[in-house]
Each structure stands twice: as C-alpha cells, then as structure tokens.
Amino acid sequence: MGKIEWAMWANEQALASGLILLTGGIVGVAGQFRDWQFAAYAVAAGVFVCLLEYPRGKRNKGTSVERTGQYCFTVCVKSFGPLTRNYYVRAFIHAGICVPGGFMLATILGCVCLGIASLIYLAAAIRGEHWEPILPRKDSARKPVADSINRPPQNPPPRPPAEMRRKRAEDLEGAAYVNPIPVTANE
Amino acid sequence: MALSVRSWVANEGGKHFVLLLWLGGNTWLFMRTFLCYYYGQQYHYLHKMLGLGLCISRASASVLNLNCCLVLLPMCRTLLTCLRGSHRVTSRKARRLLDKSKTFHVACGVAICVFSAVHVSAHLANIVNFSVRYSEDFPSLNVARYKGEDPRLIILTTGITGVLLVLILFLMFTASSYCIRVSNYEIFWHTHNLFVVFYVILMLHVLGGALKYQTNIEAHPPGCLRANQSSPDPTREESGQALGDGRSCKEEARFQPNSPETWLWVSGPLCLYCAERLYRYIRSNSPVTIVTVVRHPCDVIELRMLKKDFKAHPGQYIVLNCPSVSSFENHPFTLTACPTEKKETFGIHLRVVGDWTERFAELLLPDPRAESEILPMVQQRRYPKLHVDGPFGSPSEEVFNYEVSLCVAGGIGVTPFACVLHTLLDGWRRFRLRRLYFVWVCRELQSFYWFAELLCALHRKLWQENIPDYLNLQLYVSQTDGLQNIPEERYQPLSSRLLIGRPRWKLLFEEIGKTNKHKRVGVFCCGPKGISRTLHRLCNSDRYSGTTFEFNKESFS
Numbered sequence: 001m002g003k004i005e006w007a008m009w010a011n012e013q014a015l016a017s018g019l020i021l022l023t024g025g026i027v028g029v030a031g032q033f034r035d036w037q038f039a040a041y042a043v044a045a046g047v048f049v050c051l052l053e054y055p056r057g058k059r060n061k062g063t064s065v066e067r068t069g070q071y072c073f074t075v076c077v078k079s080f081g082p083l084t085r086n087y088y089v090r091a092f093i094h095a096g097i098c099v100p101g102g103f104m105l106a107t108i109l110g111c112v113c114l115g116i117a118s119l120i121y122l123a124a125a126i127r128g129e130h131w132e133p134i135l136p137r138k139d140s141a142r143k144p145v146a147d148s149i150n151r152p153p154q155n156p157p158p159r160p161p162a163e164m165r166r167k168r169a170e171d172l173e174g175a176a177y178v179n180p181i182p183v184t185a186n187e
Numbered sequence: 188m189a190l191s192v193r194s195w196v197a198n199e200g201g202k203h204f205v206l207l208l209w210l211g212g213n214t215w216l217f218m219r220t221f222l223c224y225y226y227g228q229q230y231h232y233l234h235k236m237l238g239l240g241l242c243i244s245r246a247s248a249s250v251l252n253l254n255c256c257l258v259l260l261p262m263c264r265t266l267l268t269c270l271r272g273s274h275r276v277t278s279r280k281a282r283r284l285l286d287k288s289k290t291f292h293v294a295c296g297v298a299i300c301v302f303s304a305v306h307v308s309a310h311l312a313n314i315v316n317f318s319v320r321y322s323e324d325f326p327s328l329n330v331a332r333y334k335g336e337d338p339r340l341i342i343l344t345t346g347i348t349g350v351l352l353v354l355i356l357f358l359m360f361t362a363s364s365y366c367i368r369v370s371n372y373e374i375f376w377h378t379h380n381l382f383v384v385f386y387v388i389l390m391l392h393v394l395g396g397a398l399k400y401q402t403n404i405e406a407h408p409p410g411c412l413r414a415n416q417s418s419p420d421p422t423r424e425e426s427g428q429a430l431g432d433g434r435s436c437k438e439e440a441r442f443q444p445n446s447p448e449t450w451l452w453v454s455g456p457l458c459l460y461c462a463e464r465l466y467r468y469i470r471s472n473s474p475v476t477i478v479t480v481v482r483h484p485c486d487v488i489e490l491r492m493l494k495k496d497f498k499a500h501p502g503q504y505i506v507l508n509c510p511s512v513s514s515f516e517n518h519p520f521t522l523t524a525c526p527t528e529k530k531e532t533f534g535i536h537l538r539v540v541g542d543w544t545e546r547f548a549e550l551l552l553p554d555p556r557a558e559s560e561i562l563p564m565v566q567q568r569r570y571p572k573l574h575v576d577g578p579f580g581s582p583s584e585e586v587f588n589y590e591v592s593l594c595v596a597g598g599i600g601v602t603p604f605a606c607v608l609h610t611l612l613d614g615w616r617r618f619r620l621r622r623l624y625f626v627w628v629c630r631e632l633q634s635f636y637w638f639a640e641l642l643c644a645l646h647r648k649l650w651q652e653n654i655p656d657y658l659n660l661q662l663y664v665s666q667t668d669g670l671q672n673i674p675e676e677r678y679q680p681l682s683s684r685l686l687i688g689r690p691r692w693k694l695l696f697e698e699i700g701k702t703n704k705h706k707r708v709g710v711f712c713c714g715p716k717g718i719s720r721t722l723h724r725l726c727n728s729d730r731y732s733g734t735t736f737e738f739n740k741e742s743f744s
Contacts (some may be wrong), residue, residue, distance in 0.1 A: 004371045037628065116357070
C-alpha cells in the first residue's frame with residue numbers, strides 16, 4: 001500500500017552477509033585450506049561491509065530505530081558524502097566485493113548472500129531511495145517552562161478599558177455597563 | 188527492589204519450564220543422533236571417510252527436524268483460540284503459556300537458523316572429505332564422481348536443494364528483524380510466506396540419499412579383512428570397536444541410503460497449519476455489513492459491524508482486510524464491543540496513524556471540509572467491502588478469571604478493557620471477578636471522551652447495586668500543557684478521578700497489596716513498552732504483604 005523501503009531490508013541482508021563472509025573467512029584461514037588467501041580477503045571484506053552497513057539510515061516517514069552505539073559509525077559513513085549516500089554505488093561495491101568470495105568453499109555462502117543484498121540495493125536505488133544519517137536532534141523538543149509565563153496575554157478580557165470602568169462621581173449612570181457574558185454564582 | 192522468588196516463580200516459572208523442556212529435547216536429540224553416527228556399526232565406513240562432520244551434520248539435521256515441526260504450531264491461531272476458550276480443558280497456568288506462543292515461534296526460528304548454520308558448515312566439511320578421501324574400496328559410498336572433484340561442483344549438483352533452502356532461510360531471517368516488522372510489514376509477511384516453498388524443498392532435500400548406511404553388518408562386520416587386502420585398517424581403534432578383527436568377510440559391504448524421516452516430523456504440523464489458513468480464508472469470506480461509523484476526538488473512528496454467526500469473548504481481536512484500500516494487507520484490531528443476545532453488532536475503535544488507516548478512514552467518512560461546499564443532500568452512504576477474520580484470543584480474556592484484576596491502559600490500548608467494561612455493564616455476577624482497578628493513561632484529555640459514556644454508565648450502575656468499590660478508576664493525563672478538566676456535568680465521576688501527570692506505580696501496587704492481602708491479582712497491561720516493563724518488574728518484586736501479582740501483557744504485533 002504505502003511505499004516500501006527496500007533499503008532497510010538490503011541493509012539487514014548486507015550486515016548479515018558481512019558477518020557470514022567474516023566467519024567463513026576466519027574458518028578458511030584457520031583451517032589453512034587451499035586458496036586460503038581468498039579467505040584472508042574475505043575477512044577484510046567482511047569487516048569492511050559490516051562497518052559500512054552498521055549505521056542504519058533514516059526512514060522517510062516515521063521514527064527510525066538506531067542500532068546500539070551507531071553514532072560514531074554514522075559520522076564516519078556520512079563523511080564520504082555522495083559515495084555512501086547513493087545506493088547505486090553501494091550496490092556496485094557489494095557486487096564487486098562478493099565476487100572473490102566465490103572462489104573458496106568456506107566463503108561461498110557469504111558471496112551469494114552479499115550478491116542478493118546488492119540486488120536489493122539496486123532495486124532501492126532505482127526507486128530513488130538514498131541514505132540519510134540519523135543524527136541526534138539539536139533543539140530540545142519541549143521547552144521546560146510554558147511560553148505564557150514570559151509573554152503575558154496581549155488582549156485584556158472583554159471589558160471596557162480602565163478609564164471607562166472608573167466610576168465618576170458626576171456620572172454614575174454613564175459608568176454602568178452591561179456584562180457581555182452572564183455571570184452566575186455557581187456554574 | 189528485591190526480587191521475590193515466589194512472585195518470580197508465579198510470573199516466569201511456566202515459561203522457563205517450557206524453555207528448559209524444549210532445550211532438553213533438542214539436546215537429547217542432538218546427542219542421541221551424534222552418538223548413533225559416532226559409534227554405529229552401520230556407519231563405520233562412512234565415518235572413516237567423513238570424520239566428525241558426518242556426526243555433527245546428522246545431529247543438527249535431527250534437531251532441525253524437531254524445530255521445523257514445532258515452529259508451525261504456535262502460529263495456528265484458531266487452534267490456540269479454541270484451546271484458550273475451553274476452560275475445562277486447560278488450567279489458567281497453561282493458558283498463560285499460550286500468551287507466549289509468538290515468543291516460542293521466534294525461539295524455534297532462531298534455533299532453525301543456528302542449527303542450519305551448523306548443518307551447512309558440517310556438510311561443507313563433508314563435501315571436502317568426499318572429494319579428498321574418495322574411496323576406491325567402496326565406490327557406492329561416494330558422492331564425488333572422482334577423487335579430487337571440485338567441491339563447488341558437488342554442491343551445485345548434489346547439494347542444490349540445500350543451497351536453495353539456505354537462500355530462502357536467509358531471506359526470511361533478514362526480513363524478520365523488529366525494525367523491518369515495524370516499518371515495512373509487507374516485506375516480512377511476504378518473505379515469511381515463502382515457508383511453503385521452504386518445506387517443499389526440504390522434503391526434496393532429504394530424498395537426496397547422499398549418506399548411506401551399511402545393510403549387511405552380520406555378513407560383513409566393519410573392519411574385517413578382505414581377500415585382496417593385506418592388513419586391517421590402522422584407524423580401526425578411533426572409530427569404535429570393530430568386530431571383525433582378523434576375520435575374513437563373507438561378502439562385500441552393501442550400502443543403502445537412509446530413509447527420510449523428515450516427512451514424519453513435518454507433515455502433521457504443515458497440514459494442520461494449511462488447514463487452518465484455509466479455514467480462516469473461508470471464514471473471512473462471509474459478508475460483513477458496516478452498521479455505524481462514528482468519529483471520535485484524537486483521530487479515532489468507531490466502527491460497528493454485523494456478521495452472521497460471529498461470536499466473540501471480551502478481549503479478543505479481529506483482523507480486517509479492505510480490498511478497496513489494499514488487497515494484501517491485514518490489520519489486527521481489538522474488539523471494543525462483542526455481540527451479545529441483546530445486540531448483535533460488534534465494534535472496534537481504530538486510531539488513524541498510518542497510511543492504511545488514513546485511506547480506510549477516508550473511505551468511511553468523507554472529509555467534512557469538502558462537504559461544506561456541497562449543498563446538504565441526503566446521500567446513500569456506500570461503505571467499502573470488508574473482510575473480517577477472527578476472533579483470535581488474547582491475554583486480556585483472563586480478566587474475569589481473577590478475583591482482583593488491575594488493568595493498565597495506555598492511550599488506544601484501552602480497547603480490550605473497553606470490551607471488558609461493556610460486558611460488566613451487562614452483568615457482573617456470573618464472573619469470578621470481584622474488584623477491578625482500572626488505570627488509563629492518555630496524552631491528551633480528549634482521548635477520555637472515547638469511552639466516557641461507558642465508564643460513567645458502569646460507575647452509575649455499580650453505585651445503584653451498592654458495590655461502589657467494584658470498579659476503582661484512575662485517569663491520568665500525562666502531558667501537562669493541555670486541557671486539564673472535563674467540564675461536562677454528566678461526566679462528573681471522571682473529572683473527580685482525573686489526575687495530572689504520570690501514575691506512581693509503586694504506590695499503586697502497595698495500595699492494592701494492602702487492601703487485597705494474600706490474594707492473586709491479575710495485572711493486565713496494554714500500552715507502551717516503558718509502562719509494561721515497569722509493571723513487569725514490579726510484579727516480580729516482593730513488597731506486597733503476601734499478595735501475588737501475575738503479569739499478563741497484550742502485545743501489538
């Protein structure tokens with residue numbers, strides 16, 4: 001019904017793929033299998049992907065939930081400007097990173113998962129989404145003291161000004177006025 | 188605040204007992220299968236070829252069988268509603284366990300993901316071993332076609348079903364995080380519906396028959412001497428007792444694939460769940476007439492509907508689907524009025540918050556600003572077609588089964604309790620409930636007008652029947668810079684019970700504890716997480732003169 005934000009799902013997938021790639025790489029290096037250099041690359045690539053994908057982007061509508069401690073990552077990722085803002089760039093980066101993982105058995109799963117994440121990022125980019133950092137709000141949401149204490153009411157209640165109200169001894173009849181709102185003892 | 192063992196056991200004991208049972212079942216199954224493959228004579232040669240990877244992969248597969256079976260059961264909501272409704276069948280402790288069905292589903296899902304990871308890693312090691320330790324002696328045991336075959340080729344040929352299963356599981360798992368469910372529920376719903384494909388491919392996966400066992404152990408004891416072999420295997424000792432020391436074999440070893448047992452585990456729950464979905468689809472196709480639409484302050488719309496053969500208990504919820512708004516979206520709403528003998532309509536109160544409710548509200552009530560420009564005409568109101576699925580059970584149904592209940596509502600979370608109050612208005616004597624503490628916290632004062640009539644009517648009725656302390660009402664307005672007074676005279680019972688600010692829960696619990704000593708009080712919360720966490724913590728602590736507080740939480744998604 002409403003607009004689906006594909007980038008959020010792609011972000012979860014990319015983070016999970018980064019972790020899978022990292023784990024596969026560690027296993028490949030530790031076991032000293034054949035082609036373990038690809039596993040070493042996978043460790044580095046996995047760490048890079050995790051760092052890039054850890055800060056969640058801001059939602060278009062609604063409240064965005066941050067991941068724990070993501071503020072420093074947000075600052076780092078934000079500093080790359082359009083490279084990280086644009087999802088086309090991310091899609092191609094992930095597609096490029098995942099290819100060498102396919103050459104070794106331990107990292108092949110991370111490669112496939114990162115490829116899927118790259119496709120979803122491409123879909124998000126085609127729909128015009130981009131990454132917005134979640135930054136803490138600068139101004140406090142609610143002022144602690146209500147405004148009315150600093151700004152007294154500008155208009156007096158509906159009654160004539162003081163000069164007219166002051167009863168002049170010579171003109172008692174003229175000083176009387178009719179209350180516009182009926183006043184009763186108990187409401 | 189100190190944790191009280193008795194309160195903790197009353198609140199958390201049942202859940203943790205089921206958790207322990209489930210963990211125990213998984214552990215037992217894992218160990219049993221592991222030991223079977225480690226020591227079993229029929230797997231002797233296979234074990235020699237594959238090593239520990241065989242045992243771990245088979246053990247995790249059996250745990251996966253169990254969890255794939257259990258994961259579907261908590262989602263059979265109609266079945267759970269029936270279990271909850273039949274009081275003679277289940278005790279209150281068991282019904283409280285049903286509140287945690289979604290948590291159990293998540294636990295089984297997480298177990299499936301974890302053990303799939305273990306299973307995949309073990310099978311990757313197996314594939315490498317199949318390739319590297321290609322067996323010339325027992326060619327039928329091999330999966331690789333020749334020694335040193337590229338493991339990736341083996342995956343693509345024999346293991347393709349496994350690859351597809353992992354990909355589907357990856358899609359389902361990444362779309363199930365809390366963040367995605369809250370923001371883009373459709374992604375979660377549609378990927379989760381891929382479970383059908385998952386189960387079908389799972390049944391095909393176990394037919395692969397890559398792992399074989401030896402059928403003729405008596406005729407060919409594993410490790411026995413063969414005619415053209417000069418010495419017995421030197422690795423005999425590691426793989427358990429080999430019976431055939433020094434004896435010659437009568438015949439060649441014969442192997443046969445394991446018979447698949449996944450279908451035994453999975454077919455029952457799968458059929459049950461599919462039957463339940465079919466039943467719900469048929470039930471929701473019967474027509475629903477919209478009788479009244481009322482607009483309330485603070486973006487709330489009340490909807491009264493009529494449906495044939497619709498029976499509900501207070502506290503239950505229904506799921507609405509409006510094809511004119513969106514064909515695939517289903518949204519749950521708690522009933523605020525159940526059908527009774529006197530009145531057959533049932534009602535919901537819905538808050539206009541997201542795009543579905545906005546569009547739905549537009550269809551029900553055209554914009555009043557647009558109407559002022561048109562000459563007032565009596566028009567036939569054409570309401571949109573609606574599908575109602577339900578009713579489904581929820582924890583709030585238990586309010587009547589405690590002698591003393593505390594109901595805490597936050598904002599629109601008052602809806603299950605509104606239904607409870609409607610039912611009490613009809614007659615309170617037939618229930619076990621003798622005292623109800625009702626705390627309603629709202630941001631704005633106008634929200635109380637949603638149910639002001641109902642609260643005052645109930646208050647008046649209870650006064651007239653001389654049980655004024657049956658209902659203890661406390662209304663709180665949490666935002667301090669709005670209106671703070673209910674001026675209407677007919678709502679005077681509410682204005683005298685209105686308090687500004689947030690409630691002080693500890694004091695409230697102490698008061699309830701002192702006036703209801705040695706009783707079991709049911710605490711029902713339907714509201715924001717902060718409130719429910721505080722209440723949960725207070726229920727587990729111990730300062731209340733022997734009163735036990737049992738916590739029941741209504742969850743929104």
